[in-house]
Amino acid sequence: MSVHTLPLPKAGCAEPDIIRERGQHEVFCGLTGIVWLHRKIQDAFFLVVGSRTCAHLLQSAAGVMIFAEPRFGTAVMEERDLAGMADANEELDKVVARLLDRRPDIKMLFLVGSCPSEVIKLDLSRAAERLSRHYSPEVRVLNYTGSGIETTFTEGEDRCLAALVPELTDATSEAPELLVVGALADVVEDQFARLFAEIGIERVSFLPPRNSRALPPVGPNTRFLLAQPFLGETARCLTERGARHIPAPFPLGAEGTTAWLGAAARAFGADPMAFRHATAAAEARAKRALQPFRDEMAGKTIFFMPDSQLEVPLARMLSRELGMEPIEVGTPYLHRAHLAEELKLLGSDVQLSEGQDVERQLDRVRAARPDVTVCGLGLANPLEADGLTTKWSIELIFTPIQGYDQASDLAGLFARPFDRKTRLRV
Amino acid sequence: MQLTVWTYEGPPHVGAMRVATAMTDVHYVLHAPQGDTYADLLFTMIERREKRPPVTYTTFKARDLGSDTAALFKSTLESAHERFKPAAMLVGASCTGELIQDDPAGLAKAANLPCPVIPLELPSYQRKENWGAGETFYQIVRHLAAREGVEPVAGKPQGRVPRCNILGATALGFRHRDDVMEITKLLKENGIEVAVVAPLGASAADIARLPDADFNVLLYPEIGEQAARWLKRTYGQDYTTTVPIGVGATREFVAEVRRLAGLDALPDRSDAGRLPWFSRSVDSTYLTGKRVFVFGDATHAVAAARVATEEFGFELVGLGTYSREQARAVREAAQAHGLTALITDDYLDVEQAIAEAEPELVLGTQMERHIAKRLGIGCAVISAPVHVQDYPARYSPQMGFEGANVLWDSWVHPLVMGLEEHLLGMFREDFEFSDTAKPSHLGPGQRVSEAPAAEPALRPLAEEGPIRIWSADAEAELKKIPFFVRGKARKNTERFAAERGLAEITLETLYDAKAHFAR
Numbered sequence: 001m002s003v004h005t006l007p008l009p010k011a012g013c014a015e016p017d018i019i020r021e022r023g024q025h026e027v028f029c030g031l032t033g034i035v036w037l038h039r040k041i042q043d044a045f046f047l048v049v050g051s052r053t054c055a056h057l058l059q060s061a062a063g064v065m066i067f068a069e070p071r072f073g074t075a076v077m078e079e080r081d082l083a084g085m086a087d088a089n090e091e092l093d094k095v096v097a098r099l100l101d102r103r104p105d106i107k108m109l110f111l112v113g114s115c116p117s118e119v120i121k122l123d124l125s126r127a128a129e130r131l132s133r134h135y136s137p138e139v140r141v142l143n144y145t146g147s148g149i150e151t152t153f154t155e156g157e158d159r160c161l162a163a164l165v166p167e168l169t170d171a172t173s174e175a176p177e178l179l180v181v182g183a184l185a186d187v188v189e190d191q192f193a194r195l196f197a198e199i200g201i202e203r204v205s206f207l208p209p210r211n212s213r214a215l216p217p218v219g220p221n222t223r224f225l226l227a228q229p230f231l232g233e234t235a236r237c238l239t240e241r242g243a244r245h246i247p248a249p250f251p252l253g254a255e256g257t258t259a260w261l262g263a264a265a266r267a268f269g270a271d272p273m274a275f276r277h278a279t280a281a282a283e284a285r286a287k288r289a290l291q292p293f294r295d296e297m298a299g300k301t302i303f304f305m306p307d308s309q310l311e312v313p314l315a316r317m318l319s320r321e322l323g324m325e326p327i328e329v330g331t332p333y334l335h336r337a338h339l340a341e342e343l344k345l346l347g348s349d350v351q352l353s354e355g356q357d358v359e360r361q362l363d364r365v366r367a368a369r370p371d372v373t374v375c376g377l378g379l380a381n382p383l384e385a386d387g388l389t390t391k392w393s394i395e396l397i398f399t400p401i402q403g404y405d406q407a408s409d410l411a412g413l414f415a416r417p418f419d420r421k422t423r424l425r426v
Numbered sequence: 427m428q429l430t431v432w433t434y435e436g437p438p439h440v441g442a443m444r445v446a447t448a449m450t451d452v453h454y455v456l457h458a459p460q461g462d463t464y465a466d467l468l469f470t471m472i473e474r475r476e477k478r479p480p481v482t483y484t485t486f487k488a489r490d491l492g493s494d495t496a497a498l499f500k501s502t503l504e505s506a507h508e509r510f511k512p513a514a515m516l517v518g519a520s521c522t523g524e525l526i527q528d529d530p531a532g533l534a535k536a537a538n539l540p541c542p543v544i545p546l547e548l549p550s551y552q553r554k555e556n557w558g559a560g561e562t563f564y565q566i567v568r569h570l571a572a573r574e575g576v577e578p579v580a581g582k583p584q585g586r587v588p589r590c591n592i593l594g595a596t597a598l599g600f601r602h603r604d605d606v607m608e609i610t611k612l613l614k615e616n617g618i619e620v621a622v623v624a625p626l627g628a629s630a631a632d633i634a635r636l637p638d639a640d641f642n643v644l645l646y647p648e649i650g651e652q653a654a655r656w657l658k659r660t661y662g663q664d665y666t667t668t669v670p671i672g673v674g675a676t677r678e679f680v681a682e683v684r685r686l687a688g689l690d691a692l693p694d695r696s697d698a699g700r701l702p703w704f705s706r707s708v709d710s711t712y713l714t715g716k717r718v719f720v721f722g723d724a725t726h727a728v729a730a731a732r733v734a735t736e737e738f739g740f741e742l743v744g745l746g747t748y749s750r751e752q753a754r755a756v757r758e759a760a761q762a763h764g765l766t767a768l769i770t771d772d773y774l775d776v777e778q779a780i781a782e783a784e785p786e787l788v789l790g791t792q793m794e795r796h797i798a799k800r801l802g803i804g805c806a807v808i809s810a811p812v813h814v815q816d817y818p819a820r821y822s823p824q825m826g827f828e829g830a831n832v833l834w835d836s837w838v839h840p841l842v843m844g845l846e847e848h849l850l851g852m853f854r855e856d857f858e859f860s861d862t863a864k865p866s867h868l869g870p871g872q873r874v875s876e877a878p879a880a881e882p883a884l885r886p887l888a889e890e891g892p893i894r895i896w897s898a899d900a901e902a903e904l905k906k907i908p909f910f911v912r913g914k915a916r917k918n919t920e921r922f923a924a925e926r927g928l929a930e931i932t933l934e935t936l937y938d939a940k941a942h943f944a945r
């Protein structure tokens with residue numbers, strides 16, 4: 001394994017050393033995003049064009065808990081598709097025909113590329129165009145890649161949302177509109193919608209919408225706020241449509257949520273009094289709810305293995321609002337621009353790492369023996385067996401953690417392993 | 427291309443991982459993209475292993491393609507060897523690795539490592555997990571147990587205790603660990619020594635010792651048979667053909683191993699666990715003729731069909747497997763019961779077959795558990811793939827006499843108990859006996875409704891026959907029949923009415939049909 005540890009040239013004292021490694025990456029691929037996206041967009045189906053491995057990944061990541069007919073599936077390529085004995089496009093058309101026949105409730109179909117489909121250069125964008133022509137207007141067919149050679153874990157959502165951007169209609173109104181980008185739990189979305197209304201931002205929409213027919217419009221009057229830190233490509237596409245990004249930290253914790261809402265409020269010239277009025281009580285409630293966790297967690301050390309790209313905002317929230325001490329904050333990809341506000345808050349003395357060599361990183365974990373290690377599912381039990389406490393990063397994606405009223409739930413996710421340790425006498 | 431939602435088997439390299447993880451000192455280097463590392467969680471989460479699988483993935487990316495993926499493979503191999511110092515290494519590719527054709531075997535050879543390196547060719551677009559496990563184990567045995575100029579061992583030396591190996595158990599197997607313990611005990615009781623268990627718990631050196639045993643006990647043919655055949659061909663070691671699941675099969679297994687070990691046959695053995703007596707106890711009369719549907723890997727499905735009919739007195743109404751490679755044995759067993767075997771790896775087909783067979787008990791995998799839950803039918807798990815709850819903390823083998831005790835407990839548990847069944851039938855109007863109530867011994871709770879409203883089924887509607895009109899009193903009477911036989915009663919009555927061209931089903935029709943179908 002070729003390992004390069006390249007400290008960046010220091011730009012003043014604000015630029016921390018970053019560990020950059022290239023070795024085994026122990027991170028899911030972007031297909032995983034389907035597990036939450038297929039629940040979020042209620043009339044969309046995600047068809048992976050891939051291998052048995054891709055189908056097995058989805059099944060393993062989803063668990064069989066959500067066994068009710070999922071709105072995803074895999075068109076598994078077989079020897080005959082690769083050997084040219086069957087025309088892959090014809091085969092795909094057949095699979096899609098069968099699927100749409102069975103599921104007339106589907107209004108949007110995503111063809112999701114995988115490593116095998118990319119390596120054999122199966123052109124899914126052409127396939128999507130062809131199928132879209134055939135099935136419109138009943139069904140829109142789009143495509144994006146969730147392959148492991150192009151995307152890690154949450155980047156699948158980024159690619160999916162980016163694929164939606166060309167579908168958005170041109171915004172016609174003169175008035176500025178706010179677009180909140182990134183899949184959020186429905187309950188969180190509703191809370192934010194109420195808060196924006198109270199702040200005085202009237203025109204607010206969310207991407208992705210809950211229904212494919214409710215795509216928000218976009219245009220030069222659109223200002224967008226990222227709800228998730230992993231949306232680099234989507235942000236780029238929105239910018240191309242004339243929309244402007246509102247730089248902000250992410251809505252994790254009381255402080256993060258206020259700063260996030262505040263950035264939008266300022267961008268829309270909202271009345272500061274209205275802003276305080278809308279947020280002060282909720283912020284105070286969130287802080288009160290966090291206090292007992294702070295008493296418990298302050299001073300505890302935490303190590304982030306790279307996984308969801310939520311690591312930097314999480315580290316910021318846990319250090320500033322609960323007093324935890326990050327030892328290393330690893331992320332698969334450090335989006336400097338989108339994380340600029342977060343990095344300012346996090347401070348420059350925190351060790352960041354980007355990319356991964358899982359063996360070397362585990363050596364560092366074992367040497368540091370942090371109080372909590374945030375990691376993927378494959379690593380958690382082996383670390384627990386070594387006597388370390390872990391938190392599964394995937395839980396942070398599957399649980400509503402954004403906003404004021406979820407701040408203590410977020411803290412609770414980190415506190416629970418300690419609670420458990422103090423109870424157990426075995 | 428095949429549309430797949432849930433799969434019974436993973437890709438073949440996951441089978442190879444099951445073998446590597448089962449062993450103590452081999453390491454597997456897999457040419458694969460980062461997402462494929464998900465497979466680690468199968469072992470650390472589902473099986474709750476305390477160690478990561480001994481697998482290093484190259485995790486190549488798009489930008490590596492065409493430039494230096496081969497170099498990446500080579501450096502990954504070298505550094506994995508350096509770090510883990512395994513006694514032997516496996517090298518191969520996942521589905522994507524296979525497409526980029528970097529030739530891991532050739533690269534590994536060129537790396538010239540100071541340990542045996544075993545190349546694996548596992549065609550991802552043709553084969554699946556069990557085949558991958560079998561092939562991997564075979565390659566390991568061929569590479570590590572090969573000896574120069576050794577004559578086949580014919581017969582053991584006089585005076586030595588007979589000795590066998592146990593083949594086929596892997597990581598992530600359904601009860602493999604406990605089966606191995608139980609069978610080891612059984613062999614010991616019969617005066618047979620177990621030399622090597624492989625791959626589960628074996629080292630590379632243990633594999634090299636395989637030829638020293640007198641014969642092989644093959645517990646999981648899906649995984650161990652290819653290796654067992656090679657050992658027979660090469661060293662003249664016989665292997666067992668009976669899989670000891672159930673009392674009858676365990677008795678036959680004991681007879682077989684005693685014959686292979688050159689021991690006298692035992693007189694009829696009375697110590698066969700509790701199943702024979704429990705099944706003969708009067709309390710168990712209610713099990714007679716319970717309709718059971720069996721689906722799983724071939725070995726477990728065939729065994730369960732036999733045990734269900736011969737040892738529980740159930741009626742087999744369906745039998746199938748997801749394993750096409752082993753379909754023949756399942757077809758034969760099904761035929762013996764007058765059934766057509768269901769050979770499919772599409773769980774929607776299985777769901778439809780179960781719904782049509784209207785069983786009272788399903789013996790299957792985790793997929794069938796979910797299907798049964800949706801249909802409101804009891805279910806016990808008898809075969810991989812299984813979920814975390816099927817790796818129990820307690821000792822619970824499937825094989826041997828203790829295994830038969832476990833089968834008894836776990837198959838009877840989901841059923842409605844004898845007298846309770848009568849009371850349900852007699853007092854249908856008792857509100858606590860509502861259809862949604864679970865059997866009382868399964869605790870409070872509700873049956874899952876048959877069709878989740880928000881999720882239309884991903885399958886064409888079953889063909890609708892001409893719908894007969896039910897009179898109100900017949901419909902009401904039908905509701906008095908317990909839910910677990912009501913579907914059958916409804917169908918039989920409708921068939922009866924259709925055959926006679928009756929336009930309406932009255933109370934009379936219902937009881938005429940009942941009399942007609944009573945045996």
Ligand code: SF4
Nearest residue numbers: 029054114115148461
């Ligand atoms: S990494 Fe590639 S091959 Fe593996 S599951 Fe993801 S998309 Fe499929």
